[in-house]
Amino acid sequence: MAIVRDIDIIEEKQPSIITQPTPPVDPTVFEKRFLKKIRELGEGHFGKVELCRYDPRGDKTGELVAVKSLKPENREEQGSNLSSEIDILKALYHENIVKYKGICQEEGGQAIKLIMEYLPLGSLKEYLPRNKSKTTLSMLLSYSIQICEGMDYLGSKNYIHRDLAARNVLVENERTVKIGDFGLTKSIKENEGYYTVKDDNDSPVFWYAPECLTLCKFYLASDVWSFGVTMYELITYCDSSKSPMNLFFSMIGQTHGQMTIIRLVKVLQEGRRLPRPEGCPEPVYELMRRCWEQQPDKRISFRCLVEKLTQMLQ
Ligand code: ADP
Numbered sequence: 001m002a003i004v005r006d007i008d009i010i011e012e013k014q015p016s017i018i019t020q021p022t023p024p025v026d027p028t029v030f031e032k033r034f035l036k037k038i039r040e041l042g043e044g045h046f047g048k049v050e051l052c053r054y055d056p057r058g059d060k061t062g063e064l065v066a067v068k069s070l071k072p073e074n075r076e077e078q079g080s081n082l083s084s085e086i087d088i089l090k091a092l093y094h095e096n097i098v099k100y101k102g103i104c105q106e107e108g109g110q111a112i113k114l115i116m117e118y119l120p121l122g123s124l125k126e127y128l129p130r131n132k133s134k135t136t137l138s139m140l141l142s143y144s145i146q147i148c149e150g151m152d153y154l155g156s157k158n159y160i161h162r163d164l165a166a167r168n169v170l171v172e173n174e175r176t177v178k179i180g181d182f183g184l185t186k187s188i189k190e191n192e193g194y195y196t197v198k199d200d201n202d203s204p205v206f207w208y209a210p211e212c213l214t215l216c217k218f219y220l221a222s223d224v225w226s227f228g229v230t231m232y233e234l235i236t237y238c239d240s241s242k243s244p245m246n247l248f249f250s251m252i253g254q255t256h257g258q259m260t261i262i263r264l265v266k267v268l269q270e271g272r273r274l275p276r277p278e279g280c281p282e283p284v285y286e287l288m289r290r291c292w293e294q295q296p297d298k299r300i301s302f303r304c305l306v307e308k309l310t311q312m313l314q
């Protein structure tokens, strides 16, 4: 009885302690003051990604997360891009797509940050050159299958990625990879089947299909083309001397700006493609070539790629 009476007394003095329930905590809202930067993980055209510890208790027991924000110079023009990346990633659930954790909004509501799971091994572009000796061709094919699974799921949601490349595929462990970076991802209208880009300054041209370069039209099949280039990167262990950019430049000569695109379109139209990498079995190269059909509707689908690649692994 004494305890009950004590509570009554406390409640009288400080009603808020007992009667007011604590507000429900939204686990997807991260407070900026608890987000401690550890180091930079990487940066692309518009954004940068940092490794942080979210440590509300302040005793370094909090979890590690990857935090994506826009570089200050891009805040104004690209702000809506990061917001759309957040909205897209939030609605994607697949084992081969990086997991969304939440957002962090700065005071005043201006700059928003995207909080994702942290994948300690980085992107394939960093991982493969370092781990060449222990990564077999079967493992590369397995990564390729996982990328196709993720892409097939993305396509089923009517999204086109538009930036599929080894730099945007993250490594969870030596068996598992996940697609990251949905910064250029767009939703396509079902009746149209493609997306038209308006601003095209920073497009990854050497990963792009001819229709993207000439008409600025992106189909699901345009991602298949980029997947072919990504698979080429995997088979070369992302060796930068054999990078798609270097090889295309050796075909078209060193050029700048629009001229690069004009010449690239020309060599592709002539039917020229990235060469078969050293050590790449003919059937694997054959699959890449089926991603690089000039006409989008002639290209192989992600579903069919999964099937063919799985057969090769057996
Ligand atoms: P951008 O849109 O600027 O290209 P990305 O999302 O591709 O940004 O991230 C840039 C780089 O940061 C990646 O290539 C990768 O090396 C690293 N990175 C991104 N997300 C993660 C993550 N969740 N875990 C570990 N490293 C990451």
Ligand code: MG
Binding pocket: 044, 167, 168, 181
């Ligand atoms: Mg990127």
